[in-house]
Amino acid sequence: MPYLTQLADVARRTGHPVTEVAGWKRRGHGPQPEVQGIVCHHTAGPAGGGDYPSLGVVRDGRPGLDGPLSHFGLGRSGRIYVIAAGRCWHNAPSTSPRHDNSSSLGIEAENDGRQPWPQVQLDAYRRLCAELCREFGLPAARVRAHREVNTSKPDPHSIAMTEFRAAVAALVNGAPAPDSWTEEIMKELPMIRPGDDNFDVKTVRGCLFARGHVPPTAYAEIEEGLAGWLESTRCDDGLVALVREFQQAKGLPDDGLVGPRTWAPLLRV
Structure with missing residues (x-):
């Protein structure tokens, strides 16, 4: 596969605001070899600091691990940050061959690992996963939490992935959003x-x-x-x-x- 320069267009189909981070179309550890899965993360960044204070780390890396660390960032406001079109170091070692760095896309959602998830951020998370599944012909079952494909990781905290995947599947199939989380969103916003x-x-x-x-x-x-x-x-x-x-x-x-x-x-x- 080449660099995935369509990712910003895919993100826009969610209806949530999108920021294209400068240089994203040529950012990566080489091209993305294939897309067989999607891995959901939380940043474990600061509790405050605005919408997406972890951008610098996700884009540029940290000591011992060069960036980019994920293809997408997801802000607390539901804003989607398109960070890289090439391969990212977001999941290694992986327990799934479909969710390693060469086979999957990563989404790093801003959260310190404890704070409640804003409902608008969760909505953007589900919709982004659904649009990526559509774009790359993936079933919702290929959407995995980092903790599900890497035994040393806890993220994303407190998200029930069975329900999350059911919501993604409904969106992919064009069905109405499941009442359980649609009503929750409306109550919490x-x-x-x-x-x-x-x-x-x-x-x-x-x-x-x-x-x-x-x-x-x-x-x-x-x-x-x-x-x-x-x-x-x-x-x-x-x-x-x-x-x-x-x-x-x-x-x-x-x-x-x-x-x-x-x-x-x-x-x-």
Whole structure:
């Protein structure tokens, strides 16, 4: 296989915001030989520090292990970071020949190994795995936790992989999301109100853009343009107006609040 330069397009199909890390298309320990499996990790990085503070380590490596260490990063906000198109040192030694470094793709999700998983991050995790399964013709059974294919690893913590794979399989097959986790997502996602300033606001911005509800006029006066608009964590008047327009388009009460009824079409769950 060549370098997998389609990975950013695959990530965008999830509907979650995507960051292409500079140089990713030629980053890797040579080309990726094949894709027979997907390995899910957590970073064991800091408990704070923003959306994806482990980017530098995953991209560049650490003492004794050169980067890249994974093809994808997954931020707490559900943002997907495309880091490398070539082979990555993310699982060795592997107990599965389909999940070693030469045969699998790695996803490093930001988590310190103890903190609760944000539901939007879990949704992005499932959807990214589903889109990768579609792209490479894999069954959901090929999605494995690091701990399932490496006896010395504990990650990703607390994710029940049987349920996780069932959700991935439903997404791959185009079936409705299983009620057990769809309802959980809707209950756990935060209410976004005018004036809020947090990373969940960035998720709203990314989803609105992915759904085609961010016109160029929304960021025309921002120095950094669209990139700056997407990175803003503030729920300002302009964003509230776009939320109301989205709600009107979906036949929802146009109160400008992002609660369960608005999160569902934003995330398409």
